[in-house]
Amino acid sequence: MKRYVIFAALVPLLGGFLLLLATTVMSGYWSHPPSLSEAGKLLTVFARTLQYSYLFGLLPALMLGAVDDIILHVKRIGPLVRFLIVGVISFAAAELLYGSRGSDSGALQFVLYGLVGFVPGAVASGVAHYFVNRPATA
Numbered sequence: 001m002k003r004y005v006i007f008a009a010l011v012p013l014l015g016g017f018l019l020l021l022a023t024t025v026m027s028g029y030w031s032h033p034p035s036l037s038e039a040g041k042l043l044t045v046f047a048r049t050l051q052y053s054y055l056f057g058l059l060p061a062l063m064l065g066a067v068d069d070i071i072l073h074v075k076r077i078g079p080l081v082r083f084l085i086v087g088v089i090s091f092a093a094a095e096l097l098y099g100s101r102g103s104d105s106g107a108l109q110f111v112l113y114g115l116v117g118f119v120p121g122a123v124a125s126g127v128a129h130y131f132v133n134r135p136a137t138a
Helices: 002-027 036-072 079-098 107-132
Strands: none
Touching (some): 002 036, 002 079, 002 107, 079 107
C-alpha cells in the first residue's frame, strides 16, 4: 500500500512540473536565458495548476505503481532494471499522450514529452524501493 501512496504523491507532482517546463520550452518562451522573474512566473503557474496535475495524474500514477508492484514480484528482475522498465513504460505513455500536442514535431518534442513520464516514473520507483523494501527498525 505504501508503494501506491508514494506513486500517487510523487508522479503527479514531478510530472506536472516537467510538463509545464516542457511546454514552456517548446513554446519558445525561454529562447533566451530566463530571468528570475520569469522563473517566478513559472513557479506561480505551477502552484496554481498543481490541483489539475493531481486530478489528471492520479490514475496514471496508480497504474505505474501497479506495474512497479507487478515487476517487484518477478524475482529475477533487480531494482535498477525495475526502475528502467517503469521509466520506459511511463516514457511511452507520456509520449503517446502529450507527443502530438501542438504543431511542432521532432526529436526535441519526442524527448521532452517522454521525459515528462520517464523521470517521475523512475524516481517514484526508486523512492518506493528505498522506503518500502527497507527492513523495519525497532
